[in-house]
Amino acid sequence: MSNSKNKIIELKNVSMTFRDSDTPVLNNISLDIHDNEFVTLLGPSGCGKTTTLRIIGGFATPDKGDLLFNGKRINDVPPYKRQVNTVFQKYALFPHLNVYDNVAFGLRISKVPEKEIKQRVAEMLEIVDLEGFERRSIDQLSGGQQQRIAIARALVNNPKILLLDEPLGALDLKLRKEMQIELKKIQQRMSITFVYVTHDQEEALTMSDTVVVMNKGEIQQIGTPQDIYNEPVNAFVADFIGESNILPGIMHRDYLVEFAGNNFDCVDGGFDEMEPVDVVIRPEDITIVPASDEVLNGVVETVTFKGVHYEIVVNAYSDYWIVHSTKSANVGEVVGLSFTPEDIHIMKKSEMPKITRYTVGQGEEA
Amino acid sequence: MNKNTKWVASPYLLWMVVFVIVPLVLIGVFAFTVNVPYDLEGNRLTEEQASELKLAYEGTDEEIPVVYKTVFSWNNIIAVSQYLPVLLNSAWLALIATLICLVIGYPIAYLMSRVNPSYQRLIQMLIMLPMWMNFLLRTYAWMTLLEKNGWINRILGLVGIGPFDMINTQGAVVLGMIYNYLPFMILPLYSVMLKIQNTTIEAAQDLGAGNIRVFTKVVIPLSMPGIASGITMVFVPAVSTFIISRMLGGGTNMLIGDLIDLQFLGNAYNPNLGAAISLVLMAFILLCMSITNQLDNGDEEMEGKML
Numbered sequence: 001m002s003n004s005k006n007k008i009i010e011l012k013n014v015s016m017t018f019r020d021s022d023t024p025v026l027n028n029i030s031l032d033i034h035d036n037e038f039v040t041l042l043g044p045s046g047c048g049k050t051t052t053l054r055i056i057g058g059f060a061t062p063d064k065g066d067l068l069f070n071g072k073r074i075n076d077v078p079p080y081k082r083q084v085n086t087v088f089q090k091y092a093l094f095p096h097l098n099v100y101d102n103v104a105f106g107l108r109i110s111k112v113p114e115k116e117i118k119q120r121v122a123e124m125l126e127i128v129d130l131e132g133f134e135r136r137s138i139d140q141l142s143g144g145q146q147q148r149i150a151i152a153r154a155l156v157n158n159p160k161i162l163l164l165d166e167p168l169g170a171l172d173l174k175l176r177k178e179m180q181i182e183l184k185k186i187q188q189r190m191s192i193t194f195v196y197v198t199h200d201q202e203e204a205l206t207m208s209d210t211v212v213v214m215n216k217g218e219i220q221q222i223g224t225p226q227d228i229y230n231e232p233v234n235a236f237v238a239d240f241i242g243e244s245n246i247l248p249g250i251m252h253r254d255y256l257v258e259f260a261g262n263n264f265d266c267v268d269g270g271f272d273e274m275e276p277v278d279v280v281i282r283p284e285d286i287t288i289v290p291a292s293d294e295v296l297n298g299v300v301e302t303v304t305f306k307g308v309h310y311e312i313v314v315n316a317y318s319d320y321w322i323v324h325s326t327k328s329a330n331v332g333e334v335v336g337l338s339f340t341p342e343d344i345h346i347m348k349k350s351e352m353p354k355i356t357r358y359t360v361g362q363g364e365e366a
Numbered sequence: 367m368n369k370n371t372k373w374v375a376s377p378y379l380l381w382m383v384v385f386v387i388v389p390l391v392l393i394g395v396f397a398f399t400v401n402v403p404y405d406l407e408g409n410r411l412t413e414e415q416a417s418e419l420k421l422a423y424e425g426t427d428e429e430i431p432v433v434y435k436t437v438f439s440w441n442n443i444i445a446v447s448q449y450l451p452v453l454l455n456s457a458w459l460a461l462i463a464t465l466i467c468l469v470i471g472y473p474i475a476y477l478m479s480r481v482n483p484s485y486q487r488l489i490q491m492l493i494m495l496p497m498w499m500n501f502l503l504r505t506y507a508w509m510t511l512l513e514k515n516g517w518i519n520r521i522l523g524l525v526g527i528g529p530f531d532m533i534n535t536q537g538a539v540v541l542g543m544i545y546n547y548l549p550f551m552i553l554p555l556y557s558v559m560l561k562i563q564n565t566t567i568e569a570a571q572d573l574g575a576g577n578i579r580v581f582t583k584v585v586i587p588l589s590m591p592g593i594a595s596g597i598t599m600v601f602v603p604a605v606s607t608f609i610i611s612r613m614l615g616g617g618t619n620m621l622i623g624d625l626i627d628l629q630f631l632g633n634a635y636n637p638n639l640g641a642a643i644s645l646v647l648m649a650f651i652l653l654c655m656s657i658t659n660q661l662d663n664g665d666e667e668m669e670g671k672m673l
Contacts, residue, residue: 059568079571086572092565096587103581106573157573 396641534616558592
């Protein structure tokens with residue numbers, strides 16, 4: 001959903017290994033980032049998302065591959081010569097300067113006249129909603145305020161690209177939600193490319209035009225939040241983006257899959273006959289119905305109230321199924337699990353070890 | 367502090383009173399008093415009269431009819447003024463040594479704080495190592511190095527340079543100060559620089575600052591407290607040293623420390639004057655420290671101008 005086809009950043013076959021390690025942090029990454037795009041690099045810690053950001057910022061140099069800015073190779077351009085600014089994970093504000101001087105730092109370096117600096121700092125403080133804080137010292141600010149100063153300090157330089165490294169990680173939930181909306185607004189208003197790093201899948205889905213899911217130094221999937229959520233390419237993505245029921249299955253032929261001891265109609269095709277696959281069904285796509293021969297039956301194991309919905313774990317055909325339902329169920333009750341062919345997502349077996357984060361009863365299937 | 371645990375500090379209080387407050391008071395008393403001779407009738411005698419009387423009675427069985435009374439006087443403090451050149455010379459040499467320590471120590475401390483921790487420990491060890499040896503021994507070693515036919519001149523002689531007069535010069539005294547007090551500059555700087563986050567430096571680079579400006583606008587301002595305490599920790603012992611100047615300066619370059627030493631343990635025995643010089647030196651050091659403290663506290667007000 002990029003607003004323009006113009007590529008501003010291109011990563012081409014980038015690989016990198018840290019000096020004191022054998023396994024690569026990044027393994028042959030290729031990624032295009034467009035003008036005015038809000039791109040989120042999403043993945044668990046150690047997946048290489050921060051390293052990717054540091055390469056774009058100039059704080060890390062890839063061993064192999066090229067980094068292009070507007071088509072020009074900038075691998076060896078030092079950070080202070082790049083038209084990129086960064087909001088660091090722990091803000092990294094200058095403790096010896098007050099709010100005004102922090103925000104003015106970059107403008108003073110580039111010798112902007114003081115009068116213009118004054119005006120631009122004032123505008124920026126207004127955007128981040130901190131007018132009147134000019135003379136405050138940094139340690140007088142709350143985490144949320146420091147975070148907004150860090151954003152103002154970067155944005156005031158009119159960068160072509162703003163890099164954000166888990167900028168909301170230290171904030172509490174309510175403030176984080178507010179800042180997500182705020183950041184998205186700022187990005188649209190100033191029409192700047194944002195490259196955002198997070199491990200929070202909800203944050204990624206809320207804010208991004210494009211989500212890049214990474215794991216173990218490799219890109220798993222690039223797509224819009226809807227694509228990533230509805231059409232995950234493998235079990236890792238499906239599991240990382242929201243809770244999922246991931247089950248081993250066998251593709252009998254196009255549009256017919258076997259799992260949990262039954263054959264089901266589905267909408268996916270293009271697999272080999274009898275190919276082993278992963279079947280993903282989202283917890284909110286499953287409806288609890290009275291037990292019958294028409295549906296998959298199971299025993300309710302646990303029921304947990306989650307606010308908006310109940311999380312119900314059902315043991316069916318030796319697998320634990322997670323169901324999100326607005327109606328509760330009784331533990332021990334035999335129920336039916338109902339879902340439509342559209343709710344069944346078929347994915348090629350991933351080579352990655354199975355993730356056991358949400359599927360509790362993995363031992364039984366092995 | 368909790369009321370019940372306050373007593374834990376009492377040994378320290380006792381220590382302070384016995385070894386800090388009492389000596390300070392004594393120095394004050396000595397500095398502002400003189401011993402004046404009187405005869406037995408209570409008439410004030412001049413120093414000449416007193417020594418005449420002592421000479422006259424020497425060797426006889428009779429008691430010398432001279433009593434000394436301690437009276438308040440400004441004379442000691444006034445007398446210190448004639449030693450002002452010595453004080454200024456000491457301060458000058460200590461200042462040069464302090465500045466050179468800062469110039470040498472600052473980059474060492476900075477690099478030390480940026481390398482990986484195992485190297486940091488090694489460098490720290492190398493800096494501390496000479497300090498494990500006796501101070502006198504270290505200074506003696508420099509004597510044998512700097513002598514007319516010492517090691518340095520001998521080695522220079524092999525390539526046909528020299529010999530140079532190195533020992534018994536002010537330069538040798540400054541060298542001794544630098545050598546002995548350099549660790550006291552490096553260590554406080556290092557501990558302050560350790561607290562400068564790498565991301566703070568990266569943030570400055572990110573905002574367009576090259577290496578030089580990262581240094582002048584971020585690293586130096588953030589290390590000001592270390593600079594202030596390093597300067598204090600080198601300047602204060604350097605300005606009052608007497609061993610270094612005696613051994614490497616050969617007694618030709620008397621420092622204020624030597625002068626005090628002479629009044630207590632030397633030929634010029636006069637504890638009252640010695641105490642007065644100490645007191646003036648103390649006041650001078652306090653003045654210098656308050657200036658360096660400005661350096662530390664002042665940076666918040668100064669930063670606007672620095673940028």
